Amino acid sequence: SAAGERPVHRNAVYSRSSCAFIFICNHCCDPRRCRCAPHPLAAPTALCKHLQQQSTAMLEIVEDQIAELKKLWKNKRLLLHQGLNLAMIVFSALMIWKGLMFLTKSESPVVVVLSGSMEPAFQRGDILFLNNQANPIRVGEVVVFKIKDRDIPIVHRVMKVHEKASGAVELLTKGDNNRVDDRGLYAPGQLWLERDDVLGRAVGTLRYVGMVTIILNDYPALKYVLVSIMGLFVLTNKEEA
Numbered sequence: 021s022a023a024g025e026r027p028v029h030r031n032a033v034y035s036r037s038s039c040a041f042i043f044i045c046n047h048c049c050d051p052r053r054c055r056c057a058p059h060p061l062a063a064p065t066a067l068c069k070h071l072q073q074q075s076t077a078m079l080e081i082v083e084d085q086i087a088e089l090k091k092l093w094k095n096k097r098l099l100l101h102q103g104l105n106l107a108m109i110v111f112s113a114l115m116i117w118k119g120l121m122f123l124t125k126s127e128s129p130v131v132v133v134l135s136g137s138m139e140p141a142f143q144r145g146d147i148l149f150l151n152n153q154a155n156p157i158r159v160g161e162v163v164v165f166k167i168k169d170r171d172i173p174i175v176h177r178v179m180k181v182h183e184k185a186s187g188a189v190e191l192l193t194k195g196d197n198n199r200v201d202d203r204g205l206y207a208p209g210q211l212w213l214e215r216d217d218v219l220g221r222a223v224g225t226l227r228y229v230g231m232v233t234i235i236l237n238d239y240p241a242l243k244y245v246l247v248s249i250m251g252l253f254v255l256t257n258k259e260e261a
Contacts, residue, residue: 088256102255109254126152126220131164132230133175137195138162141177142222145231148175150220157181157191157215162222165193168207173219176202182212189215 092099120129133146141162142148150164157163159178166173179201180192190212194201203211236243 085252085256089252092256099255102257105257106251106254124149124151124153124220126150128164128173128219131173131175131219132233134172134234137197138175138177139197141196142175142225143228145228145234147226147230148222149224151223152218152220157189157218157221163191163193164219164222165191165213165217166219167205167217174202174205175222191215191218 092102117129121127123129129150131148131150133142133144133148136144148162148164157178159181161178162175163178164173164175174193176193176195176198178191179194182190182192184190191214192201192203192212206213236246
């Protein structure tokens, strides 16, 4: 084969410059001198062209961001201004979250379904909106509860409600897709959930939107990369008059 080309089999060579296979007949030994009809796969593939365009666009974006960062570093006043904008975005998100906690009386007003134990009612990746008002919890309602010494809350349905004479309420839950109740999931020796274990009842849902959160939890490094990229774009964003 010619210099700079990798042979694939006796009838084809791979051209790095055109990103395609060049087919020649058995009677020719040099693809540049082959006078036979070209093979239909000799042209560069559409996929290769698309990948080249995407990589070029990404390189241009990276170069632009680096140039903007250099300009921003030289202009300390603009750097401070953009830093304040980033801080305002972060604090605004925290204020919205705290506001939801106050309105719903729940320490976690929005949760993501992490497993398929509640299928078909809720799928993995669904986002649930919770309300933890003092209204009595009834059989059949879907609640989110947290077990002692466990960080991840559980989303299951209430199967039994046991009301004591003192006014205390005990709950027994079960996943719709599970064969047995949740007593095996509770803390050792615990047979019932108490009202304080419940973070809230589900009052709304968004289908599959939470898959982004699941992916970020599965790949923590990706989470930091995305946060860094978002912060970078906020800092380098130009405000138009």
